[in-house]
Amino acid sequence: MHFTEFHTRIAAYVLIVDGDRILLSWYRGDALTPPCWTMPGGGVEFDETLRDAAVRELYEETGYHVKVGGILAEDHLTFAARDGRLPIRSQRFVFDGSIVGGTLGTTEVDGTTEYARWLPIAEVRSMDQAIKADIVDVALAYL
Incomplete structure (x- = not known):
């Protein structure tokens, strides 16, 4: 399929x-995805670098300022056309990062994140897939 025949969503975590x-x-x-645990991150804005998006999204969703390192993983998903909309390709990048400041707490207003938490990795690995976004497993595979 030619790139003009689908929408692209780029996301950084x-x-x-x-x-x-x-x-x-x-x-x-939302209407397509049930509530779940996910990696801090999200959509890259039109004139934003992947790293800038990762820093912004992490702050909005967790309250932490972060230094972003290299790309640890990349992944993509596709969604079929529906309701008159073209199919979508979601290209996702997971970066390594370290906290350099801030306080735990969601800063975005009217966003998609309710809160952020530190969870035991072993617990997250064994979580039911119904409450864990697949991008979490993409990141955990790196560990």
Whole structure:
């Protein structure tokens, strides 16, 4: 399929680990996706770099300022056309990151994240897929 025949969504996420814990955010859900734990991150704006988007999204969703390192993983999903909309390709990048400041707490207003939490990695690995976005497993595969 030619690139003019589908929409593209680019997203950047940050993997933050502290010992045996991982930082995740709780996505409030929408018409297509139920509420679930996900990696802090999200859509890259039109004139924004991947790293800038990762830093902005992580701050909005967790309250932490972060230094972004290299790309740890990349992944993509596709969604079929529906309701008169073209198919969508979602290209996702997971960056390594470290906290350099801030305080845990969601800063975005009217966003998709309700809150962020540190969760034990072992607990996240064994979580039911119904409450865990697949991007979490993409990031965990790096560990």
